[in-house]
Structures are given as structure tokens and as C-alpha cells.
Amino acid sequence: MLIRPAIDDAAIIQVLTREYRLRIRSFDFLPLGNDMNSYVYKAALMDDSARFVKVKYRVDNPASLIVPRHLRSLGIGEVVAPLDTLAGHTHAEAGGFSVILYPFLEGGNGMDNPMTDAHWIAYGAVLRRIHDVTVTRPPKIDALLRREAYDLPIGADMRQLQRRLRAHRTRDDIERDTIAFWRVRDAEIEALITRAEALGCTLRENPEPLVLCHSDIHTANLMVHGDSTVHVVDWDGPLLAPRERDLMFVARMLGTPGDWIAQAHEALFFKGYGACTLNWRLLAYYRYERALEDLADYGNRLLSDGSDDATRRDAASGFQHAFAQGETVDWARACDAHVAREA
Numbered sequence: 001m002l003i004r005p006a007i008d009d010a011a012i013i014q015v016l017t018r019e020y021r022l023r024i025r026s027f028d029f030l031p032l033g034n035d036m037n038s039y040v041y042k043a044a045l046m047d048d049s050a051r052f053v054k055v056k057y058r059v060d061n062p063a064s065l066i067v068p069r070h071l072r073s074l075g076i077g078e079v080v081a082p083l084d085t086l087a088g089h090t091h092a093e094a095g096g097f098s099v100i101l102y103p104f105l106e107g108g109n110g111m112d113n114p115m116t117d118a119h120w121i122a123y124g125a126v127l128r129r130i131h132d133v134t135v136t137r138p139p140k141i142d143a144l145l146r147r148e149a150y151d152l153p154i155g156a157d158m159r160q161l162q163r164r165l166r167a168h169r170t171r172d173d174i175e176r177d178t179i180a181f182w183r184v185r186d187a188e189i190e191a192l193i194t195r196a197e198a199l200g201c202t203l204r205e206n207p208e209p210l211v212l213c214h215s216d217i218h219t220a221n222l223m224v225h226g227d228s229t230v231h232v233v234d235w236d237g238p239l240l241a242p243r244e245r246d247l248m249f250v251a252r253m254l255g256t257p258g259d260w261i262a263q264a265h266e267a268l269f270f271k272g273y274g275a276c277t278l279n280w281r282l283l284a285y286y287r288y289e290r291a292l293e294d295l296a297d298y299g300n301r302l303l304s305d306g307s308d309d310a311t312r313r314d315a316a317s318g319f320q321h322a323f324a325q326g327e328t329v330d331w332a333r334a335c336d337a338h339v340a341r342e343a
Contacts, residue, residue: 050104110219118228124272148241150200226282
């Protein structure tokens with residue numbers, strides 16, 4: 001989020017000192033990310049090292065903390081996992097908030113910083129290792145993970161949001177133009193939901209093998225270092241799903257202008273990942289789901305009473321941009337067109 005949460009820095013520092021025995025020199029809020037439930041900070045320590053601190057209203061998915069810790073225990077060091085408290089817990093509590101501590105990684109993410117050929121190969125290699133650990137997953141991890149059901153939960157959320165927007169009285173110029181644009185796109189959005197639901201019905205009748213997926217492993221959730229090292233961050237929604245759930249972020253859109261992944265980068269990724277046959281119906285379903293999730297996120301941030309003007313402007317811009325050529329809505333349709341040609 002772009003604004004601070006309703007908790008004083010001193011209260012967070014107190015918890016970090018007590019639960020993690022950190023000696024903090026400075027503590028800085030970082031206006032990063034799109035998660036309305038999370039806030040992030042950099043804690044610089046007296047020994048000149050640093051930690052990354054995430055503060056959440058709640059930890060509503062324990063798998064988001066336990067799964068990356070398990071993957072590191074299997075030797076997948078590229079996965080960034082939470083650091084334990086002194087008592088061995090994955091997080092601490094402070095003033096109604098959950099505090100999670102991570103290593104602080106210097107460098108930047110792969111979306112904002114150029115990735116080398118070696119980074120792309122490493123990206124593919126680490127994702128293949130993650131997908132291949134499914135057979136050794138212990139029961140306690142397995143029980144925490146959501147399984148893909150192709151029931152498009154975002155569809156119901158989107159329809160509820162559409163009803164709100166149809167009846168909403170705009171408060172200011174930030175909302176006015178975006179809600180007018182939304183209403184023009186209303187039937188188009190309904191068509192996106194309907195098509196995704198139809199794909200889900202077909203996929204339920206022909207289920208594919210499930211693997212452990214990150215579910216949001218685009219390049220913004222990769223930290224890149226040096227010429228060849230990558231780390232995987234933000235494990236907010238791990239789930240058991242076909243590998244296409246993750247591979248949708250790197251499989252090209254068949255030459256559509258504005259491809260997120262260049263052909264050369266895709267080839268490098270699969271050099272690291274290894275050969276596999278893609279199910280384009282699955283890719284289309286996941287790309288529709290992703291587009292709808294983005295639209296719902298923008299709409300909710302726009303209407304939230306807890307969003308400041310900067311966050312609302314960012315949401316308004318993001319919503320309209322999602323319909324641009326080569327962006328998420330176009331991304332889904334391009335993939336679906338391939339499904340139609342294969343039929």
C-alpha cells in the first residue's frame with residue numbers, strides 16, 4: 001500500500017525487539033505493492049544488516065508462510081521465506097496486526113530491472129524445482145493448500161462489485177471518469193466472466209494433474225541479483241493446480257502486440273524449466289481469471305474508504321489500462337483465440 005497502516009512505528013519496533021531480538025538503527029516505511037492488506041518496511045540494524053518487514057491486518061492463509069519455509073528446508077534456496085521468531089513462530093502480533101520478518105534482499109525485481117539471459121534460465125529452473133516437489137509434500141503442508149476447483153471465485157466477487165458500481169454515487173473526479181468507463185465496459189466484463197465460467201466447467205470434466213504453484217510468479221515477484229541469481233518472493237497464494245497456473249506468466253500470447261514476455265525470454269525460461277506440453281484451455285482460463293482479479297482489485301481500491309487519493313488514482317489508471325492492447329484483458333482473449341483455433 002502507498003500509505004502507512006493505523007499502527008505506530010514504535011509498536012512494530014517493540015515487537016521486533018521482543019520477538020526477534022533485533023537491534024534496530026532505523027525503520028522506514030516503503031510505499032510498495034498493491035495488497036490492501038499489507039504494508040512493508042525496511043529495518044536497518046545496528047550490525048549494518050537489514051530486514052524486510054511486512055505488516056498485515058491478518059494472516060488469513062498460513063500456507064503463505066509455511067510453504068516457502070518448507071521449500072527452503074528442501075534446499076530450494078531461491079525461495080524467500082519468513083524468519084522465525086525466538087519462539088519458532090512464523091510471525092508475531094502487534095496491536096491487532098501481524099508482523100512478518102524476512103531477509104532484506106538488495107537489488108530490484110525482475111519487472112523493473114533488466115533480466116539477463118542467465119536470470120531467465122534460473123527463473124525457469126527454480127520454478128521447475130518448485131513444481132517437482134509435489135510428490136514429497138508432507139501431509140501437514142498438503143492439508144493447508146487450496147486445490148484448484150475451476151469454480152472462478154472471482155466471478156461472484158466481480159458481479160457484486162458491478163452491482164455496487166452501478167448504484168454508486170461518485171464522490172469526486174477520481175471516481176467519476178473511471179466509473180463512467182466501467183459502466184461502458186459493463187457488458188464486456190460480464191462476457192469475460194461468462195467465458196471464464198464456461199472454460200471452468202469444461203476443465204472440471206477433464207482434470208489435469210496438480211503441482212505446487214506459487215500462483216503469482218511474474219517477474220515483479222522475482223528479486224534479481226548479479227548476473228544470474230533470482231529469488232522468489234510474495235508467496236501469498238500457494239495452491240495445488242496444473243502447472244499452467246504459473247506458466248501463464250511466461251507462455252507467449254502468440255505474437256499479440258504488447259507481449260509481456262519476448263520470444264527469446266520465453267525460450268530461455270523453458271531452457272531452464274525443461275520441456276512440457278501446454279494446455280491452452282487452461283492458460284485461457286487462468287488468464288481470464290487474472291484479468292478479472294486485476295479489475296476487482298482496482299475497483300475495490302477505488303471505492304475503499306481506507307484508500308488515500310494516490311492509491312485511488314493508481315487504481316483508476318490501472319483499471320482503464322487493463323483494457324489496453326497487450327494488457328491483461330487482451331492477454332486473455334489472445335489465448336482464448338488459440339483455443340478456438342484448436343477446437
